[in-house]
Amino acid sequence: MSLLPDDRASRLMQAPLHLDVPLLTGILLLSALGGVILYSASGQSLDVLLRQGLRLGLALAVMVFVAQVPPQLMFRWAPWLYVAGVLLLVAVMVAGDVGKGAQRWLDLKFLRFQPSELVKVTVPLMLARVLSEGPLPPSVLRVAGAALLVLLPTALIARQPDLGTALLVGSSGAFVLFLAGLRWRLIGLLVGAIAAAAPVAWMFLRDYQRQRVLTFLDPQNDPLGSGYHIIQSKIAIGSGGVYGKGWLNGTQSHLDFLPERATDFIFAVVSEEFGLLGVGVLLALYLYIIARGLYVASRAQEPFGRLLGGSLVLTFFVYVFVNVGMVTGLLPVVGVPLPLVSYGGTSLVTVMAGFGILMAVYSHQRPVDR
Amino acid sequence: MRDRKQESLLVTNRLVLALVGVVLLIGALLGRLFYLQVVSHDHFATLSEDNRVKLVPVPPTRGQVYDRHGVLLAHNQLSFGLEVTPESVPDMERALADLGEVIEVRAGELTRFRSLLKRRRRFESAPLRLNLSEEEVARFAVNRHRFPGFDVEARLTRYYPLGVSSAHVVGYVGRIDEQELQTLDGADYAGTTHIGKTGVEKAYEESLHGRVGYEQVEANAAGRLLRVLSHRPAVSGKDVYLHVDMSLQLAAEEALGAENGAVVAIEPHTGAVRALVSRPGFDPNPFVNGIDVASYRALQSARERPLYNRALRGQYPPGSTVKPFMALAGLFYNVGLATGATYCRGSFSLPGVRHVFRDWKRGGHGRVDLNLAIMRSCDVYFYEMALALGIDRMHEFMSGFGFGQPTGIDVGGELPGLMPSTEWKKTRRGQNWYLGETVNAGIGQGYWLATPVQLATAAAAMATRGQRVEPRVARAVVDPATGRMTPVTTRTRHTGPPESSRFWDKVIEAMVNVVHSPGGTALRVGADARYRIAGKTGTAQVFSLRGGKYNEKTVEKHLRDHALFIAFAPAEDPRIAVAVLVENGGGGSRTAAPVARKVMDHYLLGGTGASTADPLTGAAEDEEEGE
Numbered sequence: 001m002s003l004l005p006d007d008r009a010s011r012l013m014q015a016p017l018h019l020d021v022p023l024l025t026g027i028l029l030l031s032a033l034g035g036v037i038l039y040s041a042s043g044q045s046l047d048v049l050l051r052q053g054l055r056l057g058l059a060l061a062v063m064v065f066v067a068q069v070p071p072q073l074m075f076r077w078a079p080w081l082y083v084a085g086v087l088l089l090v091a092v093m094v095a096g097d098v099g100k101g102a103q104r105w106l107d108l109k110f111l112r113f114q115p116s117e118l119v120k121v122t123v124p125l126m127l128a129r130v131l132s133e134g135p136l137p138p139s140v141l142r143v144a145g146a147a148l149l150v151l152l153p154t155a156l157i158a159r160q161p162d163l164g165t166a167l168l169v170g171s172s173g174a175f176v177l178f179l180a181g182l183r184w185r186l187i188g189l190l191v192g193a194i195a196a197a198a199p200v201a202w203m204f205l206r207d208y209q210r211q212r213v214l215t216f217l218d219p220q221n222d223p224l225g226s227g228y229h230i231i232q233s234k235i236a237i238g239s240g241g242v243y244g245k246g247w248l249n250g251t252q253s254h255l256d257f258l259p260e261r262a263t264d265f266i267f268a269v270v271s272e273e274f275g276l277l278g279v280g281v282l283l284a285l286y287l288y289i290i291a292r293g294l295y296v297a298s299r300a301q302e303p304f305g306r307l308l309g310g311s312l313v314l315t316f317f318v319y320v321f322v323n324v325g326m327v328t329g330l331l332p333v334v335g336v337p338l339p340l341v342s343y344g345g346t347s348l349v350t351v352m353a354g355f356g357i358l359m360a361v362y363s364h365q366r367p368v369d370r
Numbered sequence: 371m372r373d374r375k376q377e378s379l380l381v382t383n384r385l386v387l388a389l390v391g392v393v394l395l396i397g398a399l400l401g402r403l404f405y406l407q408v409v410s411h412d413h414f415a416t417l418s419e420d421n422r423v424k425l426v427p428v429p430p431t432r433g434q435v436y437d438r439h440g441v442l443l444a445h446n447q448l449s450f451g452l453e454v455t456p457e458s459v460p461d462m463e464r465a466l467a468d469l470g471e472v473i474e475v476r477a478g479e480l481t482r483f484r485s486l487l488k489r490r491r492r493f494e495s496a497p498l499r500l501n502l503s504e505e506e507v508a509r510f511a512v513n514r515h516r517f518p519g520f521d522v523e524a525r526l527t528r529y530y531p532l533g534v535s536s537a538h539v540v541g542y543v544g545r546i547d548e549q550e551l552q553t554l555d556g557a558d559y560a561g562t563t564h565i566g567k568t569g570v571e572k573a574y575e576e577s578l579h580g581r582v583g584y585e586q587v588e589a590n591a592a593g594r595l596l597r598v599l600s601h602r603p604a605v606s607g608k609d610v611y612l613h614v615d616m617s618l619q620l621a622a623e624e625a626l627g628a629e630n631g632a633v634v635a636i637e638p639h640t641g642a643v644r645a646l647v648s649r650p651g652f653d654p655n656p657f658v659n660g661i662d663v664a665s666y667r668a669l670q671s672a673r674e675r676p677l678y679n680r681a682l683r684g685q686y687p688p689g690s691t692v693k694p695f696m697a698l699a700g701l702f703y704n705v706g707l708a709t710g711a712t713y714c715r716g717s718f719s720l721p722g723v724r725h726v727f728r729d730w731k732r733g734g735h736g737r738v739d740l741n742l743a744i745m746r747s748c749d750v751y752f753y754e755m756a757l758a759l760g761i762d763r764m765h766e767f768m769s770g771f772g773f774g775q776p777t778g779i780d781v782g783g784e785l786p787g788l789m790p791s792t793e794w795k796k797t798r799r800g801q802n803w804y805l806g807e808t809v810n811a812g813i814g815q816g817y818w819l820a821t822p823v824q825l826a827t828a829a830a831a832m833a834t835r836g837q838r839v840e841p842r843v844a845r846a847v848v849d850p851a852t853g854r855m856t857p858v859t860t861r862t863r864h865t866g867p868p869e870s871s872r873f874w875d876k877v878i879e880a881m882v883n884v885v886h887s888p889g890g891t892a893l894r895v896g897a898d899a900r901y902r903i904a905g906k907t908g909t910a911q912v913f914s915l916r917g918g919k920y921n922e923k924t925v926e927k928h929l930r931d932h933a934l935f936i937a938f939a940p941a942e943d944p945r946i947a948v949a950v951l952v953e954n955g956g957g958g959s960r961t962a963a964p965v966a967r968k969v970m971d972h973y974l975l976g977g978t979g980a981s982t983a984d985p986l987t988g989a990a991e992d993e994e995e996g997e
Contacts, residue, residue: 238414
């Protein structure tokens with residue numbers, strides 16, 4: 001598949017719907033593969049597959065809708081959306097629903113809404129605007145302001161507590177800064193500051209979060225408790241070997257040894273049933289989507305679009321990296337799904353909305369300025 | 371003025387840099403996956419298999435126990451029980467309280483259950499209720515969701531159809547306890563919950579138990595078994611066929627009536643135990659799944675001691691029943707008195723000793739030879755005989771007949787009794803032997819103790835003219851799958867004078883006279899017999915009335931003497947040897963001898979409706995010699 005936007009098919013699609021066909025193809029291929037995996041991981045439940053299909057349809061609709069929005073409009077709405085996101089986070093803190101020991105949900109009678117998902121988009125949106133308004137690379141003052149804009153929602157989410165989302169929101173902001181040409185000296189300084197803040201952050205962590213980190217460092221320490229997930233996941237992956245045990249034949253997953261197999265740990269199911277070859281194909285597909293996404297971002301007309309698009313693509317990569325890193329025991333257990341494959345709706349919609357934004361900043365070209 | 375081009379380039383550069391980072395990190399993930407899936411594949415594949423496959427032991431079905439005629443004495447009954455796995459019960463007390471609304475659980479069962487919980491292996495279930503009715507099973511099934519960790523399970527429960535009558539022979543099985551767990555072969559008993567505790571059940575445990583089978587099953591993380599991958603079937607335990615004739619056993623029990631005591635009947639030439647009765651008995655069935663504490667305590671503290679196996683473990687002074695053996699010893703050691711005679715004045719004293727040894731007959735028996743001394747049970751004759759023999763020769767001779775040592779009967783638990791000697795007294799008591807003690811031993815009193823099974827074995831050895839055969843309760847072990855029969859073997863030793871010796875005739879003739887000649891102490895039981903009986907009465911003193919007069923009517927029942935009788939018949943071709951003990955029965959001739967007579971009648975003349983077909987060969991069983 002060509003990375004170039006100039007072939008006929010993409011032109012045809014691009015014109016009416018502002019969609020990037022190569023990127024869309026990658027997304028659809030990945031979603032199809034995800035369906036195949038989910039069918040196995042859910043214990044061959046057509047019901048689960050159907051519901052995931054409906055969610056995917058909804059998410060694609062959101063993507064198509066967002067792709068129609070001109071970047072100028074996004075630029076203009078960025079502050080309002082940002083403020084709305086932060087206010088909703090505060091609302092969750094005050095009146096949110098408690099689910100699984102964390103306050104993440106806002107009950108709006110007809111639907112349960114997770115404001116932190118919205119913030120995943122509004123933070124890079126706001127930061128892209130703030131940074132693209134000034135010259136690049138940004139001044140120290142602007143960087144400091146931007147950092148505060150990232151820290152506020154990140155801290156609110158971390159308090160819910162939702163470490164995974166906080167990580168994604170924080171990194172989406174960081175990516176905008178990085179892409180804006182943040183000087184290496186400043187990058188070094190920020191990394192140093194984060195490292196220095198780590199012990200302080202440790203004090204603010206909840207017990208179960210600390211446990212996760214400790215478990216990550218030594219899973220054998222608690223093989224039946226929190227270390228169980230990682231141990232069983234590694235067994236699933238390792239026993240898959242090069243060729244895997246075959247579709248629907250994963251013993252670790254089908255005999256319930258693997259926890260959260262349809263959601264956060266679905267990558268272990270892929271590894272067990274399709275082996276190294278299977279996960280190679282899966283990771284190649286992700287790499288293709290990311291590469292195409294970065295290319296698309298680089299072809300955006302305005303710095304705002306490039307920063308925003310690039311940040312969203314890189315955040316998408318963080319999903320993949322953190323999830324796979326967690327499942328393979330490289331990283332601590334943080335609740336981050338494998339995008340487009342894991343069962344679940346909210347993050348799917350957010351990811352697709354991100355792709356919609358990416359396509360929008362690429363396809364809405366103003367003819368004059370070029 | 372902003373340099374748009376420069377800024378574009380900067381962002382593009384950073385995007386390229388980011389792509390490089392992404393590629394590198396995905397490479398790192400692939401490296402990690404390579405390590406897990408290729409380098410460590412074998413390790414994780416093994417772990418995965420261990421996760422998946424569980425080895426589940428399949429306990430074998432325990433073998434059954436039959437009597438001589440194929441009457442079932444122990445078998446396995448399918449019953450529904452309510453089993454509880456405490457590890458899966460969130461709140462035991464509440465669950466037990468709630469359960470009361472669904473199924474009745476009596477207080478006794480509850481206490482039994484609680485004590486079982488303390489002794490059970492981890493993750494092993496313990497029965498709360500046994501023998502659930504179908505209605506109770508259904509009622510529980512409806513409410514099952516309320517009781518996690520509670521399951522109705524169909525299992526085979528050991529059952530003893532003859533209950534009390536078989537208890538002291540067959541014994542019973544019970545749950546494996548902590549102590550047994552230490553010594554058992556864990557692999558062999560994986561999945562087995564019960565083990566033989568006493569009697570045949572214990573002695574033939576190895577044959578009855580069978581061999582454990584295994585199923586390789588796929589299990590999920592919750593331990594639920596999904597499918598069987600492969601299996602090695604359990605090998606059922608072997609059936610044990612006994613020599614014991616339950617109809618004879620019941621006849622002996624009936625003959626004892628309400629008295630406490632023991633009856634042992636042995637076929638002299640084969641050592642086959644035809645009856646082994648200890649009264650009172652107890653119902654072994656409650657022991658199978660753990661008897662409740664109150665019932666157990668009641669059994670233990672009862673004065674009649676029903677759990678006490680008198681036949682094997684009751685050690686009594688053998689009294690006058692030793693006199694034929696004393697006479698034989700006299701002949702064997704060529705003691706002058708044995709071929710001569712003495713004059714009995716009703717008492718005997720040693721020079722320089724003030725104690726007077728009395729004869730049971732106050733006036734004395736007058737002139738007595740060997741025959742009369744046995745017939746009338748003259749004490750003075752045997753006081754003198756004992757002195758002439760000396761305790762150590764007595765010890766040697768009596769040991770040959772099995773006194774003072776276990777008979778070697780196949781069911782365990784028997785006690786050795788005691789045959790004293792100078793050496794025994796020195797090493798055990800640290801004292802010298804006194805002549806007076808030899809005199810006492812001459813009539814089976816003093817230190818001398820014997821068990822009923824010893825007396826029966828000794829009587830059998832007399833009947834066979836010196837063939838001492840180790841008694842056997844079990845006849846053969848049969849593999850139910852192949853029908854292959856393995857006979858239970860025994861050992862035979864010769865003791866006393868050679869078989870052809872005239873000494874035997876003299877003593878046996880005297881024993882016949884005890885039962886059949888005028889003046890014999892057991893004349894009453896022999897008067898109308900259709901075969902000739904050789905026997906000897908005996909009395910074991912419980913309570914010594916020093917100098918006082920023993921009057922049965924004035925002495926409390928539990929202080930009365932024990933009545934003893936040993937016999938074999940027919941005297942000229944003995945087919946059965948019997949020892950009877952009646953606790954506190956007074957004189958042997960009046961209470962013990964009639965019991966022996968009834969047992970021998972039943973055995974030799976045929977009881978009412980006893981089957982005669984051999985359960986193992988199917989042949990009619992009239993010629994016993996064939997065995």
